[in-house]
Amino acid sequence: MPVTAVDTDTDDLTMTLVGDFPAPAGRLWRAFTDPRQLERFWGPPGWPATFTQFDFTVGGRARYEMTSPHGEKSRGAWEFLRIDPENGFEVLDGFVDEEGNLTDELPTMRMTFAFTDTAEGSRLTNTTYFESAEALEQVVAMGAVEGSTMALDQLTAVLSDLRAYAEGKGTRTELISDQHVRITRLIDGPRELVWRAHTEPELMRQWMLGPDGWRMTVCEMDASPGGRYRFAWAPEEGVAGEPFGFDGETLLAERPRRMVTTEHMTDTDYPSTTNDLSLYEEDGATLITTLIEYPDKETRDAVLATGMTDGMEASYARMERVLLG
Incomplete structure (x- = not known):
């Protein structure tokens, strides 16, 4: 795990996070000062950030919003107080409303980012300064320690060249928590086509088949928020297995970047x-x-035990071969 320590000090009124990364400090600096790179990790899994403003000058302002799988938004803003190129910067960090005005319900904090080279790469030291013990306790109670750790654990992928990070490694499954699993797969093709392959039934029928010997018998997809979908599969004659299917609802769609759906096994009482x-x-x-959120650890483990990852890899390999080959 890249984050090696998170310490809260009620005497100094600080929360300090330390993380070590396999890249030089200059690369770490660029990840934190480019809003498009920041969006890939500034926000824990399930709450990705979108920076709508980024004026990286002393006195300038950045604004961002993090969106949950159900569409709830948490908004924040930085005012840049100090910039030391390549080495670090300091901001005033606060929660804001839809118009960008600071809210009174949550504290405003001073926050520093320091980047230093190490023998193995670089170190991030992120210190947040609070005005009172109550403000520190409030932010910690909101899950800031866990959220910050999970967010920065995504940074290693950002620092790496994407092909070097994922090419040839197939479908990878990571256990994030008792209820969360992250699955990644690099596709050698443009994002717009990969989006269409996930949302257009005529394309989905060509690759979303799982292991060889299965066919897709139902493919209905409405990728607009509030829309429903239904998929079903059956084995070819002579292939072992029982027909099954999934149905659900599209909760969020941001073409071609993000789509959130529920998933339920059709004709069962299994939880979604x-x-x-x-x-x-x-x-x-x-x-x-x-990122898959399960109702509990038992459901997570039962689903993973079905060989889900292998079936997804067979389908993704077919996507590259059939749609992008």
């Missing part, structure tokens, strides 16, 4: 999951990231 799909393109390749 929430599937948060995001697409990021770099150098003609698209990283597919799916």
